Amino acid sequence: MSQDAPEPIARTSLIETLRKKLQEDILSGRYPAGTSLPPERELAARYGVTRTSLKHALIELRSFGLIAIRHGIGSIVEDVAARAGADALQYMAQREGGWDLRLFVDLLEARALIGGLFGRVAASRRTEADVESLREALGGARRTSRDPHGLQVAENLFMRRVTETTHVRTFVFLSNSISAVYARTLDAFGGAFEDGDWVTGSLEEIFDEIRDGSSAGAESAMERYLTESGKRMIAALEEQSP
Amino acid sequence: MSQDAPEPIARTSLIETLRKKLQEDILSGRYPAGTSLPPERELAARYGVTRTSLKHALIELRSFGLIAIRHGIGSIVEDVAARAGADALQYMAQREGGWDLRLFVDLLEARALIGGLFGRVAASRRTEADVESLREALGGARRTSRDPHGLQVAENLFMRRVTETTHVRTFVFLSNSISAVYARTLDAFGGAFEDGDWVTGSLEEIFDEIRDGSSAGAESAMERYLTESGKRMIAALEEQSP
DNA sequence: ACTGGCTCAGTGGATGAGCCACTATAGCAG
DNA sequence: CTGCTATAGTGGCTCATCCACTGAGCCAGT
Missing domain, CATH: 1.10.10.10 (Winged helix-like DNA-binding domain superfamily/Winged helix DNA-binding domain)
Incomplete structure (x- = not known):
């Protein structure tokens, strides 16, 4: 690649x-x-x-x-x-050149909670095509699991696919607003994607729950992963700007 | 008045x-x-x-x-x-002067699902001050329950208070993006607020659940109300533009 | 005393010409 | 083949003006 x-x-x-x-x-x-x-x-x-x-x-x-x-x-x-509106977040989270850490933590918490909701809805509405699309994205993550930056991109794609699986277009837009906050500074969060096995393992778990149509399972798997992932992103951020 | x-x-x-x-x-x-x-x-x-x-x-x-x-x-x-991002929704939902009904239905569904989430989180985190703030907003809705337009404004305020009760600032911004879609055309939805007793009854139910800290109850009460309310908004819209 | 119309100062809305800065490409020199 | 340079096309930004809207105050008519 x-x-x-x-x-x-x-x-x-x-x-x-x-x-x-x-x-x-x-x-x-x-x-x-x-x-x-x-x-x-x-x-x-x-x-x-x-x-x-x-x-x-x-x-x-x-x-x-x-x-x-x-x-x-x-x-x-x-x-x-x-x-x-939500699009203002990307500017509010980066004030005076640095990150507004409090708002960023807040944002990641919202991401985890909403991600859980998306997982739940996705599991209850997934079609064959959705499952295939998710499987493909998961494969991409597996193949690049040793390259933090590549993995990060692959993980983003997988999450997008989960959101699309809800078949609620509004969710995609909300999701975009949240991603936009950190999307332009991807490099700052490489540290959160160094443990490739943990990331791919988590995504696999999420995939399994959605494929099986387990709403509760998908919700908690998403929320757990996003919460932990958020913590790692914060940690990576704090390492860089002491 | x-x-x-x-x-x-x-x-x-x-x-x-x-x-x-x-x-x-x-x-x-x-x-x-x-x-x-x-x-x-x-x-x-x-x-x-x-x-x-x-x-x-x-x-x-x-x-x-x-x-x-x-x-x-x-x-x-x-x-x-x-x-x-989410702020684009307000422009996408109103294309060529008319409403994009499909996207609007989609939006209202998202609103109901996310509202449920907000209700759940709110119930688990409400403080005394939150409860008081909600009670006050509820009182406002009761007082204006026979004036559709006034009730609509009061209902919006109540929902904002619920969102604030989550103590997740990001949720407020997401909520603003969604509200913005129909906020500027409030008059079009007066028909959804004619049954004042039903609206205030629903809000009371939501209030009770949040006050009692019942996450599951608040989630389903919010989702039920917002789903039904959304249906009425759509109906009001269809009446106007045949 | 009140009403309605007028004027005026302050503010945003919009114009059009002009020049600067960045990017890609093609051609030339080595 | 490599590397530089000239050039054309595109957005970045400025400047000087004029138009349109708003609110406040004045004034004549009732």
């Missing part, structure tokens, strides 16, 4: 940087919920960019539910807890 | 319209996943807008995971199923 692309160097565009900065200022309470942001012209001057660029960043913030932009009025800061 | 504001007239900005149009063209397969969008200059000319405006729309699409923009290369269409 060919080596995967070596993760293109992260370039930070101005807009990207600007959005992060604004977001940080909002999340840190500098611009409290319910208040107006300074006018675009002033904000642009303050951050030293054009109004056009600033606007790009504002529109992106709006799409995450962090602000509401109203013609003739201004940009109003929304209550994050009340409005921000 | 005073009459609520009569829903401000929805204004559609150019960027909003443009984003919808592009999105529709992507989702409908006109620009298949993996291929490049036409160059910005050409796209702008084709849609009859400035490149600046087009860019605003593209950036928004990027934030939903529908495209990837690469300097010097172009905008590549992402595989929606693989990348689009």
